[in-house]
Amino acid sequence: MMNVKxxxxxxxxxxxxxxxxxxxxLADPREIVRKAERVAFYSGDDGRSEARMLITDxxxxxxxxxxxxxxxxxxxxxxxxxxxxxxxxADVRNTVFRVIKRAETDDDRWLYLxxxxxxxxxxxxxxRTSFVGSHFFYEDVSGRSTDLDDYELLExxxxxxxxxxTAKNPSEVEFSHYEVTIDRETxxxxxxxxYNDRGEVYRQMEVKKIETIEGxxxxxxxxxxxxxxxxxxxxxxxxxxxxxGIPENIFSERSLRNPPTDWLN
Amino acid sequence: MxxxxxxxxxxxxxxxxxxxxxxxxxxxxxxxxxxxxxxEEAGPAFPLYGFIELGAGSRxxxxxxHDRLSLGEARARLxxxxxxxxxxxxxxxxxxxxxxxGEWDAQARxxxxxxxxxxxxxxxxxxxVMTWGSGDYVFLNDLxxxxxxxxxxxxxxxxxxxxxxxxxLSGYFDRANIELAWTPEFEPDVYPRGERLSVFNPMEDQxxxxxxxxxxxxxxxxxxxxxVYRNIGSTxxxxxxxxxxxxxxxxxxxxxxxxxxxxxxxxxxxxLPLGPGLFNAEVSHHDSLDDPSGTDPRTxxxxxxxxxxxxxxLLTRLTGSLQLYLEHTQDHDELVLNSPNPEWxxxxxxxxxxxxxxxxxxxxxxxxxxxxxxxxxxxxGHVRPRFDYRFDDNLSLSTGFNLFFGEETHSFFGQFEDxxxxxxxIRYAF
Numbered sequence: 001m002m003n004v005k006x007x008x009x010x011x012x013x014x015x016x017x018x019x020x021x022x023x024x025x026l027a028d029p030r031e032i033v034r035k036a037e038r039v040a041f042y043s044g045d046d047g048r049s050e051a052r053m054l055i056t057d058x059x060x061x062x063x064x065x066x067x068x069x070x071x072x073x074x075x076x077x078x079x080x081x082x083x084x085x086x087x088x089x090a091d092v093r094n095t096v097f098r099v100i101k102r103a104e105t106d107d108d109r110w111l112y113l114x115x116x117x118x119x120x121x122x123x124x125x126x127x128r129t130s131f132v133g134s135h136f137f138y139e140d141v142s143g144r145s146t147d148l149d150d151y152e153l154l155e156x157x158x159x160x161x162x163x164x165x166t167a168k169n170p171s172e173v174e175f176s177h178y179e180v181t182i183d184r185e186t187x188x189x190x191x192x193x194x195y196n197d198r199g200e201v202y203r204q205m206e207v208k209k210i211e212t213i214e215g216x217x218x219x220x221x222x223x224x225x226x227x228x229x230x231x232x233x234x235x236x237x238x239x240x241x242x243x244x245g246i247p248e249n250i251f252s253e254r255s256l257r258n259p260p261t262d263w264l265n
Numbered sequence: 266m267x268x269x270x271x272x273x274x275x276x277x278x279x280x281x282x283x284x285x286x287x288x289x290x291x292x293x294x295x296x297x298x299x300x301x302x303x304x305e306e307a308g309p310a311f312p313l314y315g316f317i318e319l320g321a322g323s324r325x326x327x328x329x330x331h332d333r334l335s336l337g338e339a340r341a342r343l344x345x346x347x348x349x350x351x352x353x354x355x356x357x358x359x360x361x362x363x364x365x366x367g368e369w370d371a372q373a374r375x376x377x378x379x380x381x382x383x384x385x386x387x388x389x390x391x392x393x394v395m396t397w398g399s400g401d402y403v404f405l406n407d408l409x410x411x412x413x414x415x416x417x418x419x420x421x422x423x424x425x426x427x428x429x430x431x432x433x434l435s436g437y438f439d440r441a442n443i444e445l446a447w448t449p450e451f452e453p454d455v456y457p458r459g460e461r462l463s464v465f466n467p468m469e470d471q472x473x474x475x476x477x478x479x480x481x482x483x484x485x486x487x488x489x490x491x492x493v494y495r496n497i498g499s500t501x502x503x504x505x506x507x508x509x510x511x512x513x514x515x516x517x518x519x520x521x522x523x524x525x526x527x528x529x530x531x532x533x534x535x536x537l538p539l540g541p542g543l544f545n546a547e548v549s550h551h552d553s554l555d556d557p558s559g560t561d562p563r564t565x566x567x568x569x570x571x572x573x574x575x576x577x578x579l580l581t582r583l584t585g586s587l588q589l590y591l592e593h594t595q596d597h598d599e600l601v602l603n604s605p606n607p608e609w610x611x612x613x614x615x616x617x618x619x620x621x622x623x624x625x626x627x628x629x630x631x632x633x634x635x636x637x638x639x640x641x642x643x644x645x646g647h648v649r650p651r652f653d654y655r656f657d658d659n660l661s662l663s664t665g666f667n668l669f670f671g672e673e674t675h676s677f678f679g680q681f682e683d684x685x686x687x688x689x690x691i692r693y694a695f
Contacts (some may be wrong), residue, residue: 063658089658090314090694106538108499115423117396123543125578133629238303254437258387
């Protein structure tokens with residue numbers, strides 16, 4: 001007669017086997033990054049979050065940025081609208097950054113400068129430059145399309161996939177390649193090492209904290225390090241909400257001049 | 266100079282005085298980075314923002330018309346905004362001590378209430394800055410007030426746009442968006458008039474300075490500006506209309522005073538990504554209503570204005586742009602025939618080329634920029650090198666040159682040659 005321990009152990013093993021089957025490792029790198037992209041940037045039909053950045057330079061001097069992000073995925077399930085409303089520091093307060101992220105063509109991007117009432121369009125080339133003085137790039141905030149890179153699966157462990165990404169058009173990027181670690185459970189990218197031509201990691205993203213919010217695994221704390229010069233930027237999110245039903249017309253030039261306070265607060 | 270030493274002292278002292286309470290405020294709610302949790306902080310009940318800025322500038326050469334000091338000011342900006350259940354409000358104003366004119370001045374930059382009317386309409390009433398059009402420092406359909414004095418003496422770019430008292434109605438619809446700006450009392454540009462910058466005065470056939478500074482007669486009438494715009498895909502389309510007056514005093518009244526004649530403008534613009542950069546084109550017809558045949562030498566002729574521009578990232582963080590601009594004067598033969606000084610009249614086709622180069626460092630801390638205007642037809646130009654440095658979230662420095670050159674003293678940029686200047690501004694924002 002089996003004792004209780006054995007029964008429990010058998011049950012646990014059975015459950016584990018079922019669980020393992022459900023989480024069978026993916027083998028196609030393209031499928032992995034596509035799924036990771038969906039989880040990282042397409043959770044919910046729309047979303048809102050408050051963000052702050054702590055920028056530390058190589059001499060330890062600190063600067064801060066605070067902003068609220070509204071995001072919406074259009075009906076084609078590809079095109080995304082995003083607006084970033086800055087509240088701190090004083091010299092960027094009321095500045096608004098607007099992006100339309102498109103699947104096939106370059107993103108459309110605008111910056112609204114309230115002092116001049118100027119809607120300034122930003123050319124596509126500038127996407128791998130500092131986002132408001134931080135160590136994150138514009139493209140890190142809106143999301144780099146996985147279609148722009150080729151991928152190779154380097155390693156699969158119980159917890160992670162590790163992939164190597166190489167730009168299809170190397171002249172558009174400053175890295176020679178990068179290695180991204182994707183969490184198998186949530187499928188969120190949790191760390192990225194960017195390599196230069198000498199094979200050294202010069203830039204590094206690390207996720208510090210993930211929370212499941214309204215059913216969606218969400219990065220709420222991450223850090224971007226500049227290993228070349230020694231500075232880093234920490235980014236945190238709070239009051240993250242999904243599926244709010246934000247009307248599509250909120251994502252327009254109107255909201256640059258008249259921020260949609262109902263959706264921001 | 267007493268003011269200078271005072272300025273230096275206050276410059277040294279003010280950040281120290283201010284940084285205590287303000288830095289404490291900045292730290293408020295941000296001590297929790299180490300714990301990894303971001304606590305909710307209570308916002309200030311009455312948020313107050315602004316900056317303190319000291320600016321100094323000097324002419325590079327002695328001018329027979331002005332002192333050496335081209336910019337000398339201590340400026341305090343205060344602003345607040347908020348909303349009640351019925352409307353939003355913004356109050357933004359400057360208190361300035363201006364050493365060049367030796368006076369204190371208080372200026373409201375923005376004083377507005379705004380409100381949404383139904384789902385498709387926003388209204389904003391009061392003193393405000395307005396901008397539209399596709400040009401970079403070149404304006405065809407943007408006939409809102411500009412402060413060219415501020416632009417040429419080295420104030421912050423923000424001050425190129427002068428505020429005006431207006432009602433702005435914005436309608437947002439599926440087919441197109443419509444904006445209407447009604448300014449009950451015509452607001453001209455802040456035009457160079459001898460006071461701060463020496464200019465060519467055709468009446469006196471010479472460059473005039475502070476002693477001969479003039480004030481133009483401003484019509485007591487309203488102006489109306491309209492824009493209809495829509496984005497289709499990545500392309501921005503816009504149509505514009507304006508009914509008011511020329512923004513600079515290019516006309517003479519019957520008693521020989523500089524004044525502003527009637528202007529009606531119609532135009533359009535387009536802006537879109539092209540290749541690796543951005544392309545823009547704009548056209549505008551300026552109908553000089555007081556001189557339809559172009560025979561009145563006291564009134565400017567009608568013009569066609571056209572612009573094409575292209576901007577792209579040349580290297581990482583180095584952006585370059587090029588604009589080609591044409592001002593075509595209609596009835597130019599009539600103009601020359603009737604002009605008392607035909608040799609001073611602009612050519613029928615005034616051409617202008619502008620280039621902009623902007624380089625930023627990796628952290629956006631340092632910005633180097635070079636903007637240049639060159640007119641092949643007038644053989645004159647204006648070069649604006651600038652260096653901006655951001656020490657931290659509060660303290661920043663801007664310094665640069667405003668350089669003018671030209672073959673003739675009466676051409677648009679050539680007349681400012683005695684005003685070549687260098688400036689520096691240091692700003693503490695809070």
